[in-house]
Amino acid sequence: MGRITVALIVSSWVIPISILVNTIVPEPYMDEIFHVPQVQQYCVGNFKSWDPMITTPPGLYFISLAYIASLFPGILFIQPLSSFINSCSTSVLRSTNGLLAFSLLYRCSITHSSSCYVFYVSQEELHLQCFEPQFGHFASSSSVKVNSNLKRRRSGNAIHTSNHSIHGKSLHQSTGLFSEIWSILLAAWNLKFELFVSFSPFFALLLAFAAFVVWNGSIVLGAKEAHTVSPHFAQLLYYGLVSSCFMAPMHFTTTQVTILANSFWKNKPLSFPLCFFASIITFLSIHYFSIAHPYLLADNRHYPFYLWRKIINFHWSTRYLLIPLYLYSWTSIFTLLAKVEKKVWVMVYFLASATCLIPTPLIEFRYYTIPFFFLILHCRITNDRVWLLMGFIYTSINVFTMTMFLFRPFRWDHQHGIQRFIW
Known part of the structure; x- marks a missing residue:
């Protein structure tokens, strides 16, 4: 019964939103202008074709191909199609996302035997x-x-x-x-x-990745010059603040502020030197290792573009004025994790997050996904009110995002076509 309930809940928002998106934005948009034609090449059996601008391996394309093949007999009953390639439309290819979202939720959240x-x-x-x-x-x-x-x-x-x-x-x-x-x-x-x-x-995956980098000469397949590894230490600071904001009912409350303040004053001999040292490290990370990627500066369709212009780089001093927020966010994260995990686990989590985020020169919220999932999994959240508030925050963000994407289009003077806001 639980599985049916989840299936109905997921379908109740995936299907209507998919229909709405395909109705308002029927043509490939953003990176879809590379991905959709590539899959369509596979649909006609041209597996030797490859767009050099695509950065990732074609595994998802093969999944889409198998998915469409399974749907092909049913599509014939819905509308006449002259060939299999005609079923590889943008709307059908997009539905792969909904299928994967549902299947992952079903396998990893519903059954413990998965x-x-x-x-x-x-x-x-x-x-x-x-x-x-x-x-x-x-x-x-x-x-x-x-x-x-x-x-x-x-x-x-x-x-x-x-x-x-x-x-x-x-x-x-x-x-x-x-x-x-x-x-x-x-x-x-x-x-x-x-x-x-x-x-x-894990060892096998690491060795395979190392072999791929040696063979390919880069961590990505295409557009290698725009995806080089860079020491972006400020990225770790951005992640700490962003993840704290997404968990605001736990981090930015009077109770949490009081706990952190009491802990600070209780351990003053250690807290002051640590705070000073962390401030210096944070300052140096911002001053010397804060990267403004060309993609970030050139594309006003993404929200990080506005966060950079309106907040982080609004004035030369703004990026330094955010240091207290960065320190508070990471201190709050450490405090919450330390209530549940051992000190060494918290240290390893920080180092793993740093390893994941620091090499990425572009400010992208999708890079924060895996560290954030581990953070929220290992923070003991037993308060239903906190869950409800966080759910309200996420729902509001998603509603705002879809509203801006679908109903606030704009145009560029230097390029033909409608542009839309997106993460």
Whole structure:
């Protein structure tokens, strides 16, 4: 019954919005001017054709091709088509997005027996095993309890939701960072074979990516000169502030401000030097490693264009005046994560986010997706009011985005065609 409910909810907004978009914007727009013709080449069997402006591999194109092939008999009944290529229209190709959105939601959010959930839990078990020497005996797969904000139901006798505890003994008792690291290193050595087997897919993926970069000479297939790796340290600061804004009911409240202020004054001997050091690092990151990508400056269809012009680069001093907000955002993130995770986990999360974001020279909110998902999954959100407020924020953003995209078009003097606002 739950699966049917989710299917109806997803369909209730995916289908009407898809129809509305295809009615108002029937022609390929933005990057679709590259992707749609490429798939249409595949539809006629021309698999040797490739647009040099496309940056990503063609995996999604093959999925679209298989999807359209499965629909082709049904499309014949709806309207006469002279060939298979005629079914590869822009509207049909766009429907691949809705199909994937629904299938991913169905597999990863509805059933706990799905591969992504099992994989997530298997990594959690190894995470717990690495803490075994310091925090007590390891709970087997029949008794491991995994906390997740996105998974509320029980799954048989194997996995139950809780506050991330093992046999009543908290994993999050106060310990030093170096002690945690040493404990993990010892446990990892004892579990080296299990860890190697578990992480072998990651190693294989890393080696494959390294081989691709060596063979290709870049991290992308096309438009290589516009997608070079750059030390964009300011990107990490932007992410901290943006993710805090998207979780505003948790970060920007009087309760959270009071908690952070009390913690600061309680540990004044350590807080002042850390704050000073963080301010210096933030200042240097902004001054020397704040990149204005040509795409950011030239394309006024994207919201980051206006954030850069109207806020970040409004005045030479504005980017420095935002330093307190950057520091507050990351401090609040660290505080919330530290309530649930060990110090070493918080450190690894920060380093992983930095590795993901710093090499990207273009300010794009889509780059923040994976770090943000991990952040919201591992912040213990038990307050229904917070969930409702966050849901209201996301719904409002989506309504605003679709309204601007569909009903506020504009034109460029130097280029023919209608332009639209988009993320």
